[in-house]
Amino acid sequence: MTQPCLALEGVSYVLPDGRTLFSDISEQFDQRATGLVGRNGAGKTVLARMLAGQVQPTGGRCTRSGSVYYLAQQVSPAPGATVARLAGMQATLDALERIEAGSSAPEDFDAVGERWDVRLRLRDELARNGLGHLDAATPASALSGGEAMRVTLIGALLSDADFLILDEPSNHLDRPNRQALVDQLQRWPRGLLVVSHDRQLLDTMTRIVELSSLGLRSYGGNYAFYAQCKERERQTAIQQLEQRKLERRREEQSLREQRERLERRQARGNRHGQDANQARILLGRQKERSESSAGKLRQQHAETRLELAERVREAAQRVEHDLAIVVHELPVALASQKRVAELEAVALPLVQGATRQIDLTLTGQQRVGVIGPNGSGKSTLLKVLARQLPPVAGTCKLPVPGIYLDQRLANLDPRRTVLEQMLAANPTAGEGDLRMRLAHLGLDSGKIAVPGGSLSGGERLKAALACVLYADPPPQLLLLDEPSNHLDLPSVQALEAMLRGYRGALVVVSHDDAFMDNLGLTDRLVATEQGWLTAPW
Known part of the structure; x- marks a missing residue:
């Protein structure tokens, strides 16, 4: 039996304003627990939603073999939502209630599937996660941000999906529940992709995949391993860029010296021709040869400069273009003790x-x-x-x-x-x-x-x-x-x-x-x- 898999094949995504978020990305996501990292705005959430089938790529292809459960990073319950709806179980519970009331509609049985114990499982998971004071009918508006996130996580873990895609799942969770999340995900038996900046959570992943200005890159280890690799790569890329710049400076100096030597020879030749009182036709031929040599040298120098510039550009492309983040100091006077x-x-x-x-x-x-x-x-x-x-x-x-x-x-x-x-x-x-x-x-x-x-x-x-x-x-x-x-x-x-x-x-x-x-x-x-x-x- 083929293992469930998510695959990106030459995927690109262009924003509505025409900006390219990422392009020509290819990667496979199997049953390994994978952390997706990257700077704010790199496109991690778009990529996660694309893998979940909620966003279509502008170019390329995204394929899925197996069911996917996607949990968004911002939990925003709709007006009137309940704990059951927040956990993604409202439709199943409603169908179960209709069946218990005598319904024989095929769509109700399809909605329940094999999950006849869904009510009991939800109650048990709420109690196990310290939310025993809640039930399926509790209004979502009564929950704190952390409680709402924990309820949505319970729904994800009870989904029986082949893949979980969780976007910043540890946000809003207190310390004990962050640890509980880590423990739960380590017990999860199927595919897992976690978008996060939480280093503690990422350290429990089997591999890290990074989305950056250089594309999508997979690292076979947890966050600590990824951080070590990234630092080595960054230092190597910077050293290579500096080396290419040094080579260009040295070559430019050599080209200048060649040009100056040619100009000096031309100047000496012109003075010698004038002093020797040679025939005009001979002087003209010497001038043509000199100008031809100078033209060839200029062409060679231009080609060399283009080659050097290309080598520097290629080295620069291997260095990520992430600008430093700066927050300006606030113009607030030193407050009094009032x-x-x-x-x-x-x-x-x-x-x-x-x-x-x-x-x-x-x-x-x-x-x-x-x-x-x-x-x-x-x-x-x-x-x-x-x-x-x-x-x-x-x-x-x-x-x-x-x-x-x-x-x-x-x-x-x-x-x-x-x-x-x-x-x-x-x-x-x-x-x-x-x-x-x-x-x-x-x-x-x-x-x-x-x-x-x-x-x-x-x-x-x-x-x-x-x-x-x-x-x-x-x-x-x-x-x-x-x-x-x-x-x-x-x-x-x-x-x-x-x-x-x-x-x-x-x-x-x-x-x-x-x-x-x-x-x-x-x-x-x-x-x-x-x-x-x-x-x-």
């Missing part, structure tokens, strides 16, 4: 248990990292501080408006261009200055001129960050909910540098330990079974 937020006996909406109530005071120079398990109220707390949700009880004093960036990037309109939204957020800045700042974030002129919804997940996050961070007036209280999700490593490092230099009050929620440690935080706010606890960072 209070920017004060919560007294506040009861948070949509939160149950000990973390429902909180007392919290924030001053203008505090930098607070909020940590805790999924569903403990971290995002809800930020929404209360941003005045997006009213508290159920207690006193909430917010003298400074909080600028909030949520997990679903609600502040970025998917229908408007990034440049339009930047100009609306900062009408006092010149368009050229805003274009420069966006370019430094890795958003070039082509990407800022298309609707925000057409960008990759990492690009949308950068655009949303730009609209928040470069607003006028600048934010004095910055509220960030998992801001490093979707970002590649260079972008995360640039964001860390910017936030270290930010001088306003900062409250950030993240499950990324390394990211939080690099922000220069002053305080830790922890959601525990005993309630909210504070401590120095």
